[in-house]
């Protein structure tokens with residue numbers, strides 16, 4: 745019998761602040777049994793180092809990814825280590841950001857869709873204009889042209905008019921523009937709750953099942969009660 749085809753989610757991590765959002769999305773995709781093709785931009789390696797202390801090296805990406813995903817939003821290691829799946833097989837592939845011959849640079853490469861998390865304004869501009877200056881931007885443009893789901897978790901504030909116009913262009917091209925904008929009705933007593941809410945909404949937009957946050961159930965007053973519960 746033919747092997748089932750691998751059909752990954754492409755996760756592009758660009759150099760906006762917010763690498764904990766990417767970690768939460770990656771952990772939840774893996775927990776949901778999805779495979780992942782990962783592209784970490786050069787600038788994202790700076791934000792990752794700054795926010796977690798992890799150096800992301802192409803030659804040691806499995807170790808570095810494991811070290812990153814083991815950390816919570818507070819940057820402390822080992823929080824999630826026990827729950828991490830085995831990263832040694834083909835569940836995760838990592839592509840160099842400058843590798844424009846990589847799988848995700850072609851529409852004929854199988855993929856479910858792509859999440860850009862976090863998305864820098866530079867990545868927003870590049871994808872809106874179709875620049876394809878690196879693999880992350882090329883893969884996002886391919887995702888749009890193939891009419892696959894593209895979720896862009898933009899992180900910048902305030903937003904310049906130019907970026908706002910580019911976000912409208914992405915929306916019109918079929919992307920879901922999902923600002924890293926947490927709500928507090930799900931109960932937020934810890935920084936990880938805030939991160940998980942944004943990551944969960946990104947996965948909702950992609951149609952991936954998760955239990956990262958507590959959904960609104962039509963009753964006021966629950967957010968405060970849930971915060972107390974968590975503390």
Ligand SMILES: Cc1cc2nc3c(=O)[nH]c(=O)nc-3n(C[C@H](O)[C@H](O)[C@H](O)COP(=O)(O)O)c2cc1C
Nearest residue numbers: 758759760761785787788790864865866867899900
């Ligand atoms: C520590 C740090 C934090 C940054 N935070 C943001 C941010 O929140 N949003 C943003 O749009 N750019 C941010 N930048 C700037 C981007 O990294 C920069 O525009 C870069 O060119 C993005 O490249 P990329 O889209 O290829 O990752 C930050 C840069 C650094 C070094």
